[in-house]
Amino acid sequence: MGIIVQKFGGTSVADPQKIHNVAKAVIREKENGNDVVVVVSAMGHTTDYLVKLANEVTCNPDSREMDMLLSTGEQVSIALLAMAIQANGYKAVSMNGQQVGIITECIHSKARIVDIKTEKLQKHLNAGKIIVVAGFQGVTPEGEITTLGRGGSDTSAVAIAAALNAQRCDIYTDVEGVYATDPRIVPNVKKASEISYEEMLELARVGANVLHPRSVETAKQFNVPLRVRSSFNLDNLGTLIIGVDNMEIYKPVAGVAADSSQVRILLSNLPDIPGTAAKLFGALAKNNISVDMIIQSLANNGTNSIAFTVASDDLNNTIETLNSVESSKSAEILIDKDIAKVSIVGAGMVDRPGIAADMFKSLAQKDINIKMISTSEIKISCLVDKNKASDAIKALCKEFGLESDEKAVVKGDLPNL
Amino acid sequence: MGIIVQKFGGTSVADPQKIHNVAKAVIREKENGNDVVVVVSAMGHTTDYLVKLANEVTCNPDSREMDMLLSTGEQVSIALLAMAIQANGYKAVSMNGQQVGIITECIHSKARIVDIKTEKLQKHLNAGKIIVVAGFQGVTPEGEITTLGRGGSDTSAVAIAAALNAQRCDIYTDVEGVYATDPRIVPNVKKASEISYEEMLELARVGANVLHPRSVETAKQFNVPLRVRSSFNLDNLGTLIIGVDNMEIYKPVAGVAADSSQVRILLSNLPDIPGTAAKLFGALAKNNISVDMIIQSLANNGTNSIAFTVASDDLNNTIETLNSVESSKSAEILIDKDIAKVSIVGAGMVDRPGIAADMFKSLAQKDINIKMISTSEIKISCLVDKNKASDAIKALCKEFGLESDEKAVVKGDLPNL
Numbered sequence: 065m066g067i068i069v070q071k072f073g074g075t076s077v078a079d080p081q082k083i084h085n086v087a088k089a090v091i092r093e094k095e096n097g098n099d100v101v102v103v104v105s106a107m108g109h110t111t112d113y114l115v116k117l118a119n120e121v122t123c124n125p126d127s128r129e130m131d132m133l134l135s136t137g138e139q140v141s142i143a144l145l146a147m148a149i150q151a152n153g154y155k156a157v158s159m160n161g162q163q164v165g166i167i168t169e170c171i172h173s174k175a176r177i178v179d180i181k182t183e184k185l186q187k188h189l190n191a192g193k194i195i196v197v198a199g200f201q202g203v204t205p206e207g208e209i210t211t212l213g214r215g216g217s218d219t220s221a222v223a224i225a226a227a228l229n230a231q232r233c234d235i236y237t238d239v240e241g242v243y244a245t246d247p248r249i250v251p252n253v254k255k256a257s258e259i260s261y262e263e264m265l266e267l268a269r270v271g272a273n274v275l276h277p278r279s280v281e282t283a284k285q286f287n288v289p290l291r292v293r294s295s296f297n298l299d300n301l302g303t304l305i306i307g308v309d310n311m312e313i314y315k316p317v318a319g320v321a322a323d324s325s326q327v328r329i330l331l332s333n334l335p336d337i338p339g340t341a342a343k344l345f346g347a348l349a350k351n352n353i354s355v356d357m358i359i360q361s362l363a364n365n366g367t368n369s370i371a372f373t374v375a376s377d378d379l380n381n382t383i384e385t386l387n388s389v390e391s392s393k394s395a396e397i398l399i400d401k402d403i404a405k406v407s408i409v410g411a412g413m414v415d416r417p418g419i420a421a422d423m424f425k426s427l428a429q430k431d432i433n434i435k436m437i438s439t440s441e442i443k444i445s446c447l448v449d450k451n452k453a454s455d456a457i458k459a460l461c462k463e464f465g466l467e468s469d470e471k472a473v474v475k476g477d478l479p480n481l
Numbered sequence: 482m483g484i485i486v487q488k489f490g491g492t493s494v495a496d497p498q499k500i501h502n503v504a505k506a507v508i509r510e511k512e513n514g515n516d517v518v519v520v521v522s523a524m525g526h527t528t529d530y531l532v533k534l535a536n537e538v539t540c541n542p543d544s545r546e547m548d549m550l551l552s553t554g555e556q557v558s559i560a561l562l563a564m565a566i567q568a569n570g571y572k573a574v575s576m577n578g579q580q581v582g583i584i585t586e587c588i589h590s591k592a593r594i595v596d597i598k599t600e601k602l603q604k605h606l607n608a609g610k611i612i613v614v615a616g617f618q619g620v621t622p623e624g625e626i627t628t629l630g631r632g633g634s635d636t637s638a639v640a641i642a643a644a645l646n647a648q649r650c651d652i653y654t655d656v657e658g659v660y661a662t663d664p665r666i667v668p669n670v671k672k673a674s675e676i677s678y679e680e681m682l683e684l685a686r687v688g689a690n691v692l693h694p695r696s697v698e699t700a701k702q703f704n705v706p707l708r709v710r711s712s713f714n715l716d717n718l719g720t721l722i723i724g725v726d727n728m729e730i731y732k733p734v735a736g737v738a739a740d741s742s743q744v745r746i747l748l749s750n751l752p753d754i755p756g757t758a759a760k761l762f763g764a765l766a767k768n769n770i771s772v773d774m775i776i777q778s779l780a781n782n783g784t785n786s787i788a789f790t791v792a793s794d795d796l797n798n799t800i801e802t803l804n805s806v807e808s809s810k811s812a813e814i815l816i817d818k819d820i821a822k823v824s825i826v827g828a829g830m831v832d833r834p835g836i837a838a839d840m841f842k843s844l845a846q847k848d849i850n851i852k853m854i855s856t857s858e859i860k861i862s863c864l865v866d867k868n869k870a871s872d873a874i875k876a877l878c879k880e881f882g883l884e885s886d887e888k889a890v891v892k893g894d895l896p897n898l
Contacts, residue, residue, distance in 0.1 A: 080537035114557070120497035121561050122568035129567070132575050133560035136553035140531070143550035144538050150546070151539035158549050162579060163624050207580055 066231030067189065068093050071103040071199065071221035075238055076295045077141050078108030080148075087148035089236065089298055090194060094154060099189045101228065103199040103221040104145055106137025127172035131201075131211045135161065138198035138217075146196045155193040159184070161201035162209065166220065168202035174213030175202055177220070180227035197224060215276025222279045226286035233288050235275065236295035240472070241303035242267075242274050245320040247472035249454050250461045254468040256318060257301075260308040260411045261290075263318045266443045270321040270407035280305065308411050316412035316419050317464035322453040323405045326356060326373040328435065329382060330398040334368040340391045341370060347389045353378045357405070357438040357447060371436060373405070373447065403435065404453035407445040408460055420444050426463040432456050483648035484606065485510050488520040488616065488638035492655055493712045494558045495525030497565075504565035506653065506715055507611060511571060516606045518645065520616040520638040521562055523554025544589035548618075548628045552578065555615035555634075563613045572610040576601070578618035579626065583637065585619035591630030592619055594637070597644035614641060632693020639696045643703035650705050652692065653712035657889070658720035659684075659691050662737040664889035666871050667878045671885040673735060674718075677725040677828045678707075680735045683860045687738045687824035697722065725828050733829040733836050734881035739870040740822045743773060743790040745852065746799060747815040751785040757808045758787060764806045770795045774822070774855040774864060788853060790822070790864065820852065821870035824862040825877055837861050843880040849873050 070093060072086050086104070094100045114133050118125040125133075142158035149156035165181025188195050199217030202210045212219055218235055225233035241255045242264065259267075261284035268277040274292055283290045283305065293302030308314065334340055341360060348355055358372045374382050379399070386392045406427075413419045423444055427434060432455060436447035448456050461467055487510060489503050503521070511517045531550050535542040542550075559575035566573035582598025605612050616634030619627045629636055635652055642650035658672045659681065676684075678701035685694040691709055700707045700722065710719030725731065751757055758777060765772055775789045791799050796816070803809045823844075830836040840861055844851060849872060853864035865873050878884055 080534065083538060117497065117557075117561060118564060121500060121564045124568075125564045126567055129560045129563045129575055132563075132577070133557060136556045139553045139556075140534075140550060143546045144534060146546045146549075147535060147538045147542045150543055151541075158546055160549070160626075163626075209577075209580075 065097045066099070067101065067225075067228050068098045069101045069103065069221050069225040069228070069230045069233045070236060071218060071234065072105070072236045072295060073217065074105040074108050074110070076236060077104050077145065080144070083141075083144050083148045086145060086295065087152060089295065090145075090149060091152055091154055092298060094194055098231070101185065101189070101195045101197060101224055101230070102145065103197045103217060103224060104138065104141045105199050105217040106134075107141050107144075110137040110140065128208065131172045131209050134211055135198070135201040135209050138200055142196040142198045149194055149196070155191070156196060157188050157193045158196040158198075160198045162203040162207070164197055164224075166202035166223075168204060168210045168212070170204040170206070170208055170210065173211055175204075175210035177202060177212065177223045180223055182227050185224070185228060215278040218276055218279035219282055222282045222286075222288055222290065225288045226282065230288065232291055233283065234291045234293055235279070236293055237274065238295065239274060239292070240294045240297065240300050241292050242305070242319070243472055244318065244466035245457050245461055249457050250467065251471050252467050252469070253461060253472050254466045255472065256303045258304050258306065258311055258314075259318050260311055260314065261305060262308060262442055263409050263411050264305050266407070266409040266440070267319045267321050270323050270405065270409065270443070270445065311411070314411045315464075316416045317408045317410040317460075317466065318412075319409050320457050320460045320464070320466065321407050321409070322457055323407070324403075324450055324453060325376055326403065326405060327376050327379050328371060328373050328400040328403050328447060329386075330369065330371045330400070331386070331392055331395040332367070332369045332398070334370060334395045335391055336362065336366050336368045340368060343389055343391050344370065344386070347385050348374075348382065351381055351385050353382055353385065357436050357445065359436050373403070373436070376401070400435075402450045403447050404450045404456075405445050405447055406453055406456040406460070407443055408464065409443045411442050413444070414441055422463060423460065426459045427456055430455050430459045432459070482514045483516070484518065484642075484645050485515045486518045486520065486638050486642040486645070486647045486650045487653060488635060488650065489522070489653045489712060490634065491522040491525050491527070493653060494521050494562065497561070500558075500561050500565045503562060503712065504569060506712065507562075507566060508569055508571055509715060511611055515648070518602065518606070518612045518614060518641055518647070519562065520614045520634060520641060521555065521558045522616050522634040523551075524558050524561075527554040527557065545625065548589045548626050551628055552615070552618040552626050555617055559613045559615045566611055566613070572608070573613060574605050574610045575613040575615075577615045579620040579624070581614055581641075583619035583640075585621060585627045585629070587621040587623070587625055587627065589627055592621075592627035594619060594629070594640045597640055599644050602641070602645060632695040635693055635696035636699055639699045639703075639705055639707065642705045643699065647705065649708060650700065651708045651710055652696075653710055654691065655711065655713065656691060656709070657711045657714065657717050658709050659722070659736070660889055661735065661883035662874050662878055666874050667884065668888050669884050669886070670878060670889050671883050672889065673720045675721050675723065675728055675731075676735050677728055677731065678722060679725060679859055680826050680828050681722050683824070683826040683857070684736045684738050687740050687822065687826065687860065687862060728828070731828045732881075733833045734825045734827040734877075734883065736826050737874050737877045737881070737883065738824055738826070739874055740824070741820075741867055741870060742793055743820065743822060744793050744796050745788060745790050745817040745820050745864060746803075747786065747788045747817070748803070748809055748812040749784070749786045749815070751787060751812045752808055753779065753783050753785045757785060760806055760808050761787065761803070764802050765791075765799065768798055768802050770799055770802065774853045774862065776853050790820070790853070793818070819867040820864050821867045821873075822862050822864055823870055823873040823877070824860055825881065826860045828859050830861070831858055839880060840877065843876045844873055847872050847876045849876070
């Protein structure tokens with residue numbers, strides 16, 4: 065018995081019937097003897113509708129007024145969900161970000177939470193009430209309404225769970241849990257029953273988008289057990305995301321993901337003098353361009369080659385920056401857009417030295433050429449041709465035993481983050 | 482130069498184009514050199530839509546959650562209007578009831594304002610900003626969101642004007658001002674350029690519904706000059722509502738109105754003993770039934786007759802109450818539903834003794850039978866057959882010079898209160 069924080073996204077509260085289904089899931093947890101705080105997003109396409117309205121008024125809406133506008137979406141959901149819970153004979157109370165005291169920085173449209181007041185929450189819980197909290201929104205110490213940006217509602221839920229020292233935070237989505245890879249590529253992929261924060265973060269960084277990294281990082285920081293589970297199948301416990309130290313077993317490879325949003329840039333004929341790389345990457349960093357993979361190789365003729373990847377969106381900015389740096393002005397620049405980064409992630413790989421070799425061998429067997437490699441403690445990434453990405457994922461799932469006998473459940477779109 | 486408070490109803494902000502029209506009216510007042518606070522209602526049918534949603538969730542929504550739900554409607558309007566004003570190059574800031582500090586009692590769905598904090602309002606005005614405030618809503622000292630019920634947005638505007646010691650409060654509607662009677666009955670009725678709070682209140686009480694009496698009462702209490710004007714014709718100054726003492730001239734009859742929402746109950750054969758009336762009306766009062774007109778007459782046979790009117794909605798409750806009182810159990814009860822109360826209202830009638838006689842004569846000339854009469858200092862009401870009400874109004878407008886040479890402007894529905 066303890067406090068359970070539940071979070072339901074916009075698709076789960078899209079209409080009155082669905083709101084009643086959510087009420088059932090909430091009451092079920094209350095009936096288990098827990099205190100329940102439930103965090104909800106705006107109904108279905110409400111946010112899109114409000115953004116459209118704003119754009120009809122002005123092409124450049126002020127971000128403060130945008131937050132004022134968008135925060136109404138969640139306030140509608142919480143009132144309706146509280147009513148639905150009450151209609152079933154349970155005590156419930158809705159609270160917006162201002163009323164709870166979800167204190168944020170004063171940065172509109174992407175504020176970070178700095179504090180959550182627990183006094184009122186605790187008072188309502190002590191009175192036996194189910195609390196329905198508006199996700200995605202907060203308030204500055206001066207009373208300005210803010211929104212949290214991408215992954216906001218999940219982050220609200222995790223942060224409230226941390227503040228209340230909750231037993232667990234359950235993120236209800238339209239998938240059944242965390243799969244080892246995208247079920248649309250490998251239909252019989254295994255669902256993880258447990259995965260570590262670190263693995264989840266690496267998977268999110270390399271292309272899996274079940275949870276926004278921000279909420280996982282918050283959960284990791286405050287050691288809040290997170291459960292990703294289906295709002296359509298309440299009997300399925302989904303995937304528990306916890307610290308590595310708390311895991312019972314962890315596999316060398318927990319998941320496989322591909323990211324096709326990068327481009328590779330190859331600079332050849334660079335002067336082989338100290339500080340060249342530092343100057344290049346210093347200039348890129350100064351222009352807020354994140355560089356992902358980097359390889360440097362010495363050519364025979366005493367010149368250097370450097371290859372690296374950046375987000376496609378940053379390509380133009382990257383080329384401009386390179387042209388402004390003295391040492392790369394004379395270099396030859398080659399751009400490769402048809403690439404994908406395929407990664408395997410697993411907290412167990414640190415203890416098993418052969419994993420990298422197994423990955424390379426598996427790709428080679430499928431005639432997939434590896435263009436770049438990068439590794440971290442719990443991740444190995446290989447750059448391959450974009451049209452080989454699906455084949456690579458399938459081969460790697462087979463290689464590392466991530467297939468099951470059952471077909472994974474895929475419910476339309478990915479969850480509303 | 483001073484502070485002007487403007488109020489726009491839901492039809493005035495029903496879509497982005499209309500919101501831009503409101504922005505123009507706001508900027509016009511700012512350009513006149515005034516500080517401007519603008520109060521708005523929810524867009525068009527938003528409130529109806531939200532009520533419908535709630536009713537789809539439960540047939541008996543909690544009033545606290547209903548206020549949480551409905552208060553989002555105005556918050557959407559204020560954000561969009563602030564954006565529209567900003568798009569025209571003016572500084573604007575939106576504020577909900579909680580942010581302003583519109584403090585109310587903790588009575589959901591019909592809270593009364595007890596205080597309005599002016600600190601933040603004044604700060605924004607000093608910074609040259611146009612402030613856009615959500616009407617119809619407030620907050621209790623404990624931070625609970627409340628709504629003000631019928632006439633709420635008008636009342637918000639008047640109360641803010643009073644708190645800021647504003648020069649004037651302009652209520653923008655879809656009529657051109659206050660007409661002496663309903664222009665749908667008398668198309669060439671005169672529009673008043675000035676009318677007193679008292680006359681406006683009496684007109685509202687007897688069936689005219691340009692402004693909710695609550696906002697007029699607040700304006701009277703704090704002596705806030707109110708202007709009712711058209712949001713479609715900004716050059717028309719509409720009708721100024723002020724204290725009698727401040728009026729330049731006032732006519733014996735300012736307006737004529739009819740109210741068809743009452744029924745007449747005739748009790749005959751009542752015992753002619755002291756206390757009968759007291760017992761009857763005491764019982765009705767105890768059951769929260771408001772009695773309007775009352776006539777008592779002594780019949781020849783030593784019994785009494787009492788006739789009175791109540792709202793049609795209270796009819797069943799009234800009959801039940803009468804049957805429970807000892808002294809009326811033996812009485813004969815006659816109910817007349819086909820009645821209308823026709824009233825003339827004017828602050829000047831107190832100085833002119835012939836007005837009542839003129840009214841009776843005018844009705845008699847049209848063969849309209851008067852069933853009951855009641856008078857106050859500035860009002861005379863006659864009960865007539867319902868199907869004669871229009872004829873009565875026409876005759877009285879002619880009698881008291883309330884016709885003009887021009888056709889009154891009628892824009893669809895009456896304003897959103």
